[in-house]
Amino acid sequence: MATVRDTTYDLLRDLGLTTVFGNPGSTEETFLQDFPADFRYVHALHEASAVGMADGYAQATGRPAHVNLHTAPGTGNGMGNLVTAWHNKTPLIVTAGQQTREMLLIEPRLASRRAAELTQPYVKWSHEPARAQDIPAAFMRAYATAVQPPSGPVFLSLPMDDWRQPADRPPQVRTVSTRTAPDPDRLRGFAEVLAGSRAPVLVLGAAVDRADAWPAAVALAERLAAPVWSAPAPERAVFPEDHPHFRGVLPYAIGPLADALRGHDTVLVVGAPVFRYYPHVPGDYLPEESRLLHVTDDPDESARAPVGESLLGDAGLALAGLLDLVPPADRPPPAARPDPAPPEVTEPPSADALFTALARHWPADGVLVQESPSNLAALRRRLRVDRPRSYFTMASGGLGFGLPAAVGIALAERDTGRRRPVVAVIGDGSFHYSVQALWTAVQLRLPLAVVVPANHQYAILKAFADLKHTPGVPGLDLPGLDVSAVARGYGCAATVVESPDGLAAALDAALAADRPTVLPAPISTDVPRIL
Secondary structure (H helix, E strand, C coil), rough: EHHHHHHHHHHHHCCCCCCCEECHHHHHHHHHCCCCCEEEECCCCCCHHHHHHHHHHHHHCCCCEEECCCCCCHHHHHHHHHHHHHHHHHCCEEEECCCCCCHHCCCCCCCCCCCHHHHCCCCCCCCCCCCCCHHHHHHHHHHHHCCCCCCEEEEEEECCCCCEECCCCCCCCCCCCCCCCCCCCHHHHHHHHEEECCCCEECHHHEEEEEHHHHHHHHHHHHHCCCCCCCCCEEEEECCCCCCEEEEEEEHHHHHHHCCCCCCEEEEECCCCCCCCCCCCCCCCCCCHHHEEEEEHHHHHHCCCCCCCCECCCCHHHHHHHHCCCCCCCCCCCCCCCCHHHHCCCCCCHHHHHHHHHHHHHCCCCCCEEEHHHHHHHHHHCCCCCCCCCEECCCCCCCCCHHHHHHHHHHHHHHHHCCEEEEEEEEECCCHCCCCHHHHHCCCCCCEEEEEEECCCCCCHHHHHHHHHHCCCCCCCCCEEEHHHHHCCCCCCCCCCCCCHHHHHHHHHHHHHCCCEEEEEEECCCCCCCC
């Protein structure tokens, strides 16, 4: 007779979920025992790394990923990156072991109290099946929930004695829609507003990249002769940044953002929240003369927007629909933004100088994963992303995602056969949040290049302290960190990039290697402005 475990593994095969990211614990061993030869276990040394790798892998493949965590303590270890997966709208099926049902009443060691509540509110659905026989069907429901818009993580708590129980009939493998079309009447109304607009502007978010809608976005911007901004703090690149219509990334504070949109009577926001604000700099949400139109596939995003008229729908379908409805504008296109001035020569070099060198030697079809908050403005200023699915970071604002996500993305590039080179830019503070991910990259022999701008401080927090006039905050300096020694301890190659001129050779060697390479690059300790 088939067991719950047999039936579940058969379902996972049918769903294409044969890669499992995790860090094994005692409550998971009954699921993992006699691990099937056609499955792959991606071993992380810490649950935060496991979740981050699965997130990166799911985003890069465009398919959901399965991450298996330990009961409550291990799930807690992964929570920071689970929060990021929620904000990234990444479809993850997160499972965790639970103690034996027979003992749950007395709450033995490693029992997860109210397990289905532990990951809330940062999952779309959370469940501990009432019967062992419900596990396969719960997986099917979890899969369907994770991939439907807005996509996101789900969580299952699975008692360790359930796997050997006899199974019921296997659940039907079902397909579900992953895109929702916008209401045609409301879309037509949006098109009429845009057609009658004097000076429209487009603000695009990560859903445009998730929907593979760059061509439609470019065509609509050109038809409207409108400038294009990226929404604040984007987790994906949304538009070719070398296009003359592209203006950059909007500031992520209320007053400055409205100032950047001044002069535009219609603001079309597609695939982003309205807006991702931080820090609090008060002001009007929009210029007085502006009207905002908001397209999103997330009802919650629509409901919480402080201004604007909303339309629920897939970003790509909405852009394509507007393109069919909006006539060409009778006005000249916007002037291209100027290139930034060359960086000053300083010792140690500035972040701008480092990233100017990185842009000069950027690999063809490269994928950038970044988690260097204090240097982000300089990175985006100097390195312009010009291809879809080429830029990834965290939407949550929490550190510890970038390094494991880069590992997951590099693995996805190999699995899909695209083999695009992956370069991670990880600050020396961020580097240590999920540094264990390096070991997994070594075991997988991934040619991942990790550039570490090293300023030996949490410069982003110093910048916030300057903005908010909060001097004397402890713990903002990071003396005594040897990034190279740490990297070598996990089995990586490591080369210190002493000057921007040395970056090209070091980067070429890293991307040609058969293991990850960490490239610490000393930079100036000057603290950049937040806004």
